[in-house]
Amino acid sequence: MVANDFVDDEAQELLRELGIELRVFRQGAEASDLLGLSRRVRRGQGVDRLVFSNGLSDAEAFRQNVDQGGIDIVDAAAEGGELRVVCGGGVVRFVECGIGHRKRAYHALANNSKLAKHGPGKQCGRDMTADVVPLRRTPADPRPTLEPMLALTANGMNSVNAVILERMQSEIPLIPRLAGHLISGGGKRLRPMLTLAGAELVGYQGTRHYRLAAAVEFIHTATLLHDDVVDGSELRRGKAAANIIFGNPATVLVGDFLFSRAFELMTEDGSLKVLKILSGASAVIAEGEVSQLTAQRQIETSEERYLQIIGAKTAALFAAASRISAVVAECGEREEQALDDYGRNLGVAFQLVDDAIDYDSDAAEMGKDRGDDFREGKMTLPVIFAYARGTAEERKFWQAAIAGHRSSDADLEQAVDLIDKYDAVEATRERARHFAARAVDAISIFPDGKARAAMAEAAHFAVARGY
Numbered sequence: 001m002v003a004n005d006f007v008d009d010e011a012q013e014l015l016r017e018l019g020i021e022l023r024v025f026r027q028g029a030e031a032s033d034l035l036g037l038s039r040r041v042r043r044g045q046g047v048d049r050l051v052f053s054n055g056l057s058d059a060e061a062f063r064q065n066v067d068q069g070g071i072d073i074v075d076a077a078a079e080g081g082e083l084r085v086v087c088g089g090g091v092v093r094f095v096e097c098g099i100g101h102r103k104r105a106y107h108a109l110a111n112n113s114k115l116a117k118h119g120p121g122k123q124c125g126r127d128m129t130a131d132v133v134p135l136r137r138t139p140a141d142p143r144p145t146l147e148p149m150l151a152l153t154a155n156g157m158n159s160v161n162a163v164i165l166e167r168m169q170s171e172i173p174l175i176p177r178l179a180g181h182l183i184s185g186g187g188k189r190l191r192p193m194l195t196l197a198g199a200e201l202v203g204y205q206g207t208r209h210y211r212l213a214a215a216v217e218f219i220h221t222a223t224l225l226h227d228d229v230v231d232g233s234e235l236r237r238g239k240a241a242a243n244i245i246f247g248n249p250a251t252v253l254v255g256d257f258l259f260s261r262a263f264e265l266m267t268e269d270g271s272l273k274v275l276k277i278l279s280g281a282s283a284v285i286a287e288g289e290v291s292q293l294t295a296q297r298q299i300e301t302s303e304e305r306y307l308q309i310i311g312a313k314t315a316a317l318f319a320a321a322s323r324i325s326a327v328v329a330e331c332g333e334r335e336e337q338a339l340d341d342y343g344r345n346l347g348v349a350f351q352l353v354d355d356a357i358d359y360d361s362d363a364a365e366m367g368k369d370r371g372d373d374f375r376e377g378k379m380t381l382p383v384i385f386a387y388a389r390g391t392a393e394e395r396k397f398w399q400a401a402i403a404g405h406r407s408s409d410a411d412l413e414q415a416v417d418l419i420d421k422y423d424a425v426e427a428t429r430e431r432a433r434h435f436a437a438r439a440v441d442a443i444s445i446f447p448d449g450k451a452r453a454a455m456a457e458a459a460h461f462a463v464a465r466g467y
Helices: 009-018 031-042 059-068 102-110 147-167 174-183 190-201 208-231 242-246 248-269 272-295 303-328 333-357 381-389 392-403 409-421 424-445 450-464
Strands: 021-024 049-053 083-088 091-097 129-133
Touching: 147 190, 147 208, 147 248, 147 450, 174 208, 174 242, 174 248, 190 208, 190 303, 190 333, 190 450, 208 242, 208 248, 208 272, 208 303, 242 248, 248 272, 272 303, 303 333, 303 381, 333 381, 333 424, 333 450, 381 392, 381 409, 381 424, 392 409, 409 424, 424 450
Parallel strands: 021 091, 049 129
Antiparallel strands: 049 083, 083 091
16 A cells, blocks of 8 residues: 555555555646546456545545545536545545646546546446545645736737727628627637737837737638638537538638738738738648648648648747737847747647647537547547557548548547547647747746746646637
8 A cells, every 4th residue: 555645544544454555646637637547447447436536534534435425526516626536446546636627627537438428426337436526625726727818918908809890890791790700709819919918028018019919810710710611610619600600602701801901900000020920920821721621531641740730720820929029019039039939839739739629528618519620531639649559450440530531420439439548639738738838938038027927827728728
């Protein structure tokens, strides 16, 4: 038995009597540790009962957890606190997770474990049951959020939103209706926030960046409208996509309108350098989308090519949005490049997590249909990992599904199972953490302060988010 600080003497004595081994996972574990644990349980590795608890208060509480089960954490648990996972029944595994929001952790587990899909207290095969028991709350470090970034840019975003509202207007009523359907439909507005945050970071005192941030959002919105037509998407930000409501022709044309508005704002700014950066990014985005189209259903797509694609279609605008803040502030090349590197690495991390979430969440959280990438035959990193690590038989499945246009619900479930089997989602998030760390490192040349801290936390949020 391996003792630890979380279990008092009486509880340890009970463990000895039961002949139970206790193993401690790393401190500060992410929700991914829960997923890894659930996978081991699914494979029947010495565990016949799974209990989630928020702390072990004493031996009696431990006995109740193991012997009686409890209530659903989704209904009973509050925000904050550490989630501790205990498996009883011969082998006990203990996980301390500083995850901040326990409901999301259980939701993530439930969507990635066939054991947990059956719900708390239900038989799940191999005589296993899943019980969820919230107990004593204990302090924990919260997961990264966008709150510091939102607070930093709140006043500036009011000005940006005013520009957006003004410039999306037209004498043709359909244009503001369709554009407003997407623009007012939620979204993080992260790209224009990067322009505002970068301006704060370099100490810019003017107002030029408000219009340029609006231009960035128009470019982004235009690409989303075009993407939904190309992909045949039905959901965007949790509601029907514009192409479903207004049709493909109108959606494409309004996307073109927003591109033109973006270029109006750029030319009004008067900086050829800014124009070159944003127009160049727009061209690279289009190239990235075409490259992704040519890679569609190409089962042998490499990780290198995949990273090139997302570097173009997603990261290019993140980089440009960040860089122009240094340009309007008339900073030097070193500062420009640092902000460019920050945005580019953040954009790659952001897209990696988007692609992981497609196999790791549900439509309610994502705001789009789960498995969209699979149905469209997109070779994203979770699939690339699962295909590379799979057996010959499993590779045949991927070839039939991706290259052979097989995308039934049963095929999607098998794809998710294989991605789960090879921890491809976690491997993708690990890649994202690497790029997020590079983003944070890029802005280390600037003085420490609220802006830098907010931008660093935004990078960590991009990886930790579940939507």
